[in-house]
Amino acid sequence: MTIKLYNTMTRRMEEFVPLREYEVGFYVCGPTVYDYFHIGNARVFIVFDVIRRYLEYRGYEVNYVQNFTDIEDKMINRAREMGITVEELAEKYIEAYLEDADALGIRRADVHPRATEHIPEIIKIIQKLMEKGLAYEVEGDVYFDTASFPEYGRLSYQDTGELESGSRVEVDERKKNPMDFALWKKAKEGEPSWDSPWGRGRPGWHIECSAMAMKYLGETLDIHAGGPDLTFPHHENEIAQSEGATGKRFVRYWMHVGYLNIDKQKMSKSLGNILTVREIHKKIDPQVVRFFMLSAHYRSPINFNFELLDQAKSGLERLNTLIYALLDLKEKAQEKPLEDKDRDIMEKVEKYRNKFEESMDDDFNTADALAALFELARETNIYLKDGMHNLQVIEKILNTYRELGDILGLFTNLEKEELDTEIEELIQKRQEARKAKDFATADSIRDQLLERGIILEDTPQGVRWKRKS
RNA sequence: GGCGACAUAGCCAAGUGGUAAGGCAGAGGACUGCAAAUCCUUUAUUCCCCGGUUCGAAUCCGGGUGUCGCCUCCA
Numbered sequence: 001m002t003i004k005l006y007n008t009m010t011r012r013m014e015e016f017v018p019l020r021e022y023e024v025g026f027y028v029c030g031p032t033v034y035d036y037f038h039i040g041n042a043r044v045f046i047v048f049d050v051i052r053r054y055l056e057y058r059g060y061e062v063n064y065v066q067n068f069t070d071i072e073d074k075m076i077n078r079a080r081e082m083g084i085t086v087e088e089l090a091e092k093y094i095e096a097y098l099e100d101a102d103a104l105g106i107r108r109a110d111v112h113p114r115a116t117e118h119i120p121e122i123i124k125i126i127q128k129l130m131e132k133g134l135a136y137e138v139e140g141d142v143y144f145d146t147a148s149f150p151e152y153g154r155l156s157y158q159d160t161g162e163l164e165s166g167s168r169v170e171v172d173e174r175k176k177n178p179m180d181f182a183l184w185k186k187a188k189e190g191e192p193s194w195d196s197p198w199g200r201g202r203p204g205w206h207i208e209c210s211a212m213a214m215k216y217l218g219e220t221l222d223i224h225a226g227g228p229d230l231t232f233p234h235h236e237n238e239i240a241q242s243e244g245a246t247g248k249r250f251v252r253y254w255m256h257v258g259y260l261n262i263d264k265q266k267m268s269k270s271l272g273n274i275l276t277v278r279e280i281h282k283k284i285d286p287q288v289v290r291f292f293m294l295s296a297h298y299r300s301p302i303n304f305n306f307e308l309l310d311q312a313k314s315g316l317e318r319l320n321t322l323i324y325a326l327l328d329l330k331e332k333a334q335e336k337p338l339e340d341k342d343r344d345i346m347e348k349v350e351k352y353r354n355k356f357e358e359s360m361d362d363d364f365n366t367a368d369a370l371a372a373l374f375e376l377a378r379e380t381n382i383y384l385k386d387g388m389h390n391l392q393v394i395e396k397i398l399n400t401y402r403e404l405g406d407i408l409g410l411f412t413n414l415e416k417e418e419l420d421t422e423i424e425e426l427i428q429k430r431q432e433a434r435k436a437k438d439f440a441t442a443d444s445i446r447d448q449l450l451e452r453g454i455i456l457e458d459t460p461q462g463v464r465w466k467r468k469s
Numbered sequence: 470g471g472c473g474a475c476a477u478a479g480c481c482a483a484g485u486g487g488u489a490a491g492g493c494a495g496a497g498g499a500c501u502g503c504a505a506a507u508c509c510u511u512u513a514u515u516c517c518c519c520g521g522u523u524c525g526a527a528u529c530c531g532g533g534u535g536u537c538g539c540c541u542c543c544a
Contacts, residue, residue: 011473029544041544073542157472158540181542205542227544232472234542258474259538268543295492296482301475301537311481311493318492321506359483368483371491381507385500439502446504457506464506 003058003361006299008231008254009155013363018222019252024055024062025217029209029226029234030112032069033093034078036276039289039304040260040267042104044227046290046409047257047298047364049106051225053407054360065216066109067209068094071116071202076191086192090114100277103286105409111216115208119194122203122211125245126183126196134244138174140186140199146179149240155254156232181237183207206237210250213238219246225255258301275304284309285469290409291316294366315374317469319401320414322377324466325384325459326398327416332461333391342390345383349400352376356404366408373404386460419465423454427463430456 003016018024028048031037037045045066055062069075070090079089098108115122126142129135135144146152153159182204187193193200203211213221219242226235235254242250259266262273280289283306292312296302338346352372359368380397383389405411419427426445433441446456453468 031544032542038544044544069542156539159471228474229539229544232539237542257544260544261537264536266538266543274543292481299474300482303481308481308493314494315481315492318506325506365483367492368490371483374491378508385508434502437502443503455505458501458504459506460500466506 003055005253005255005363008256009251011157014253016253018060019220022059022061024060024223025221026052026055026062026064026223027209027213027217027221027225028064028066028109029230030066030068030109031093031097032072032074033090033097034072034074035093036096036278037100038267039262039275039277039280040227042100042277042289043260043293043298043302044225044257045101045106046104046293048225048255050294050366050408051223051255051298051364053107053409054364057403057407062110063217064107064109065111065113065213067212068097068112068114069205069208070094070114071192071208072205087116090116096278100281103281104277104290105286105412107409113212113216115203115212116192118208118211118215119203121215122207123184123196125207125211125214125241128245129183129241132244134240135183136176137198140201141174141182142184142198143175143180144183144237144240144244145176146181146240147177149244151243152179152240153236155236155239158232158236181206181233183241206234207241209234210238210242210245214242214246219248219250221251223253223255224251225257228256228259231256256299258297258299261301261303263305264303285313287410287413288313288316291370294408294410295370296367297363297365299363313469316410319373319377320411320469321466322380323398323401323411323414325464326380326394326401327414328464329384329389329461330391330394330398331416333389333394335391338390338392341383342393345379345393346396348379349376349396352379353400353404360407369404369408373401376400388461419454423449423452427456427465431463 004013005016006012007014026048028044031041052062052064068090071086075086075089079086082089084092094114101108126135129144130137130142133145134148135142184196184198184201184207185204186198187200187202191202193202213224224235224238231254239250261267262275265271265273267274277286277289288309292309293302295312295315352375355372355375356369359365359372362368376397383393401411426449430442430445433439433445449456449465450468454465455468457464457466
C-alpha cells in the first residue's frame, strides 16, 4: 500500500517515505516568464499536478511550491527586445502562465514565489557559502567553488574531470574551475540590480530555487521535480549550494519527466518548432492535451503532433460519452433493492479502483491507471445495456469516475446542462416525427441539431444528447 | 570522449523471469427505421538483430544495429 517512485539520485525505485509522516514538501521548478510556456513545459506541469493530486488522494498534506523565475539573462534580453521593463515582462507572462495553466486544469501551487521577491534570502545563502569557503568573489561576481564540494556531480553521475574535456563552453578565466557557477552576477549597465555585500548585482539562476525551496519547505524537501534537462546542471548546482550552506540533505526524492519531442524532433528555437500551449488551445480542447500527456508514463520520452492528439481525443471521448450517459441515467434510475447484477457491477467498480490505485502507486503509472478506467467503462456499458437501473449503482459509478478523474484532472467539466428551449422543442418534434414514422423529418431535425453541435443518441432509455467536441 | 534514455501490431502505449493490458484506426457481426453510442468477434505464435543464462525471457547477461538526449543559464 505504499507508493513507489523512481528517484533520479539513486536511479532506483524507492518507497516513498516523507520526512514528516503525513506532510509532503514538494517543489517544482517553474517557468522563466519571458514567453508563453510551451507544450514541453506543459507536460512537466501536468505530470506533477497529477502526482500532487494523487498524494493528496492518498491522504498526504502536500505543500506544493512552484516558482516563477523573473530575473535572468533571457528575461533581460527579451525585455530589451520588447522595449519594456523586466518587471513588466514578468507581469505579462505570469498572467499568461496562470491563464494557460488554468485552462489545462493545472491547479495553482500553494505558493508561487518569485525570485525578485527573495533577494535577501538569496544573499544570506551566498554569505553562508562564502563563510564556509565554498564560494569566492571575483570583481563583483560570486562563484560556487565546485572543487570544494566533493559530492558535486552525484545527481547527474557526472565526473567533473570528464565534464571539462567535453565542455564546449568558453572558459571564463576568472573562475577557479570551469565547473564553477555564478551565485551572484555583477550588474551591467541598465540591468535590474540589488545591493549586496559584493556590490550591486543580481542572483544567478540556480540559487533562487534553493532559496525559495528552503524558505517555504525547510532545509530538506521531500520531492524536488522538474524537466529532464534540469538534472544537470541546475539541480546539481542546487544540491551543491543548499547542502553546502546547511550541511543537511537537501532533497529526499528527485523526479524528472521525460522529453517531449515534436514530430520526433527536439523542440528548439533554432528549428523554430516551439509550440506554445496558447497556440495549441486555439485548435484543441485542453482536456485532450491533458489526456494525451497522461497516456504515457511520465518518464518516457513522448512524441507530439496533432495526429496523435486526434487519437487521444477519440479515446477521451469514449470515457466522456460514458459519463454523459451516467449523468442522464442518474435522473432516470430508480431507488430499489440491489439485485445480483447490481452487486456484481459494484464489485467491479471496486476492483478497477484498486487497479487504478495500484498503477498509481507504482511510480505514478497513469497509462496503466487509464486502462483501468477503460476496462471499467466496458463493464459499465454492459451493465447499462438493459432495463431500469439502480440509482445507488449509477451514483457509485459516477462518483468513482469523478473521484479518480479528479486525480487526473479529467471529466471535471462534464455536467448535465439545460438546453435552450428551442433545442428542446426540436428534439421533441423529432420524437413525434419518429413516432409517426416520418423519418425524413426526423433525420432532417437530427442533421439540423448536429450543425448546432448537438449529437443525438436514441437509447432504450430514451433519447440522449451530448455536445459535439 | 564521459553519462544516459528509448526500440512491443497500421498508429499510440502498459507490461522488468511464468507464457503479450488498454486506447485509436480497420474488418465482420449484434442492436437501430437509418444513424450515433454500445457490445461481441477479429488484427503481435511474438516484443530491433545475434548469441548466452534458465525448466521457462519482451523481461536477466554479453555483443551488435537504429533513434534520441544531456555534458551550453532550452522543461
